[in-house]
Amino acid sequence: LAKTTQPISMDSYEGQEVNITCSHNNIATNDYITWYQQFPSQGPRFIIQGYKTKVTNEVASLFIPADRKSSTLSLPRVSLSDTAVYYCLTMNRDDKIIFGKGTRLHILP
């Protein structure tokens, strides 16, 4: 069973900031939080990973509260090409890596 819960789908408009929240109530102390993006008929692609507080890279930010029971992926100023499925995972060094159903993000013009 997936260890995370995400909204099934979201719509937004070009140029907006999009926030996708993931719930992981049973996250373990040694788990990291990782987000992937998947386009149709392609393998998922790594976006960002973090353990606590805030992580930012060139494509996204990841916000993790102190209790680590949830996380929020933030995509600034989305474009049509950001339409994809976004997966949130918790992972550690020893466990198998399990994906949930993901969030289907649809960006409208």
Add this chain to the structure above:
Amino acid sequence: DGGITQSPKYLFRKEGQNVTLSCEQNLNHDAMYWYRQDPGQGLRLIYYSQIVNDFQKGDIAEGYSVSREKKESFPLTVTSAQKNPTAFYLCASTPGRDYSPLHFGNGTRLTVT
């Protein structure tokens, strides 16, 4: 360039035949994974291997078999015992026992009629 190669991209088979999907990586990664994806669904773990000559069942291993004789190769055989084999199959790798993210291949779409 380093990466993961899955071949072929499309595969067609008759019901009752075994079929083997290829996955090769030149990233020098220790761990490799096989996932299955059905239309509109997430990825489900079939098998994974964290080191050569060792592999573990995932959540949906029934009807599938794997081998890991070489570090760079992790072929998946879909046997005739798999009741619904038509799906998109994804192979991935990661360096191993650390927090490095998965690198995925571009998948093989298997159709069994």
